[in-house]
Amino acid sequence: MSTLKISGVSYSYSIGDGKTIRALKNISFEVEQGEYLALVGMNGSGKSTLAKLLNGLYIPSKGTVLVDGIDTANDDTIFEVRKKVGIVFQNPDNQAVATIVEDDVAFGPENLGIPREEIVERVNEALEAVGMDKHRERTFSKLSGGQKQRVAIAGVLAMRPDVIILDESTSMLDPKGRRKIMSIVKKLNEAGITIINITHHMDEAAHANRIIVLKNGSIIADSTPKEIFASKVMDEAGLKLPLPAQIANQLNENGFNFESAPLTLNELMEEICQQLK
């Protein structure tokens, strides 16, 4: 069980000539085990930087990131952190090290020095969880983008992490591949794994039970999707609302009265029917 505790974190990039860019400014939040969190924000808002801070790929310039009480800045325990917090990156092609699917899934456990019998068990389990067990002997480069990302998720799952971060993992996929990934992620969350989905697809963010909105390296909102989509925060962050919430807003201007934003089209329809009665 892992809780993430981010307190007062700032992060600056050096861009040469002694100049730095502050990507994140004094950020604090906590994530409990089992949460489904979406991190949204425009390009350059610091989302991806934040992801890399959460498992110690980057070390904060100021402040601390604690995973289960372990400081990510401590070099001796960094692998403890990375065991607990896995990241699925954006480009499906750039994450796999092995040519054959099952070998790639085994990479993480191999690195941890886990006995072979258990690696086999973990690989089977992880491939089944993402529905790729039938493709285990296939060549990685011959898979579709969505399948590659499923293998990447399996590779992270094989480490048996408490937290999985998706760093815009669906942005290079077609709608079908994206839906598949989202349903897998939902299943994993139901099994108790904390999910942090970094995305700029608002319909994906609607799946989460908590959304953090970033703008210029600062958190400008941290609440449930319903509240966030009903407020003006999204406009402020330069983001588009998901379609049901957009329609609800338009209807509000024309005499309807939505108290919270509907997340799905079904919810929207039901609400419209009720209000028309």
Add this chain to the structure above:
Amino acid sequence: MFKDISFGQYYPANSFVHKLDARTKLLLTIVFIVALFFIPSNATNRVDQAWYGYFGYMVTFAVLLVVIIFARVPIGSILKSIKGVLFIIVLMAVINLFVSNQGEVLWAWKRLHITDTAVHTTIKLILRLVLLIIGASILPLTTTPVAIADGLESLLKPLGWIKVPIHDMAMILSIALRFIPTLFEETQKIVATQKARGASFDTGNLFKRAKALIPILIPLFVSSFRRADELAFAMDSRCYNATNKRTKYRVNRMGWRDLLAFLFMNAYLVVILLDRYYWVFEMDRIIFGGWLGK
């Protein structure tokens, strides 16, 4: 542009050869290459024996046939690997045809001449190269690149004692193999993009064509560095180098198949060595002697 390259093209099947340990296949490939170069390329200077020296090639051919049957790989994918180096083979054969002064002159024009010895050594050269390529292609066709890298790592383990970073080298090899198809795909995309902007790659002289490659290579390099960067993050995230006691998902255990394969290939090596140093064309005399009537 790169469709003919069959390098690293693993052909999945469940054959005897596929089930062999990668180390066995690596070692036996070396045995095969060594044996191949012990086959004499020049029988003798004597005209009446120009036909001698083919016995070794016949044995090699038979051995390869057996291996291919046991590997259950399609002939097409093997021939594809020859196609890639066909030009080199033809070039070497043509040069070889004119250089020999020995034997009976069959054809002459000005200073060029072809002798019967030259014809035979040329045929043997072609045979040797073709058999070499076929033999060497069995390994990548029946072994996954990962298994090859693992096998190499295991075979080179003694070098680790003198602080050669064997494991890192195996990792580099495995990643290189993994990214070959990805980079080919990328190259094709860049070629298409540059063509759409009016670049031409098949016109002009050699220098112009070489120059036309620059707008392909530079984007390819830039994107490769970006990929390497991202891959490094992904590997770090998955705890690469977390422990010195890294375990292996794939187990390599030698079995009865490996023993049989060793016996078979070493028997082949012995036959080739006997043919060269002990029998000295006795076999050719038996096979071709009667046929030639001498």
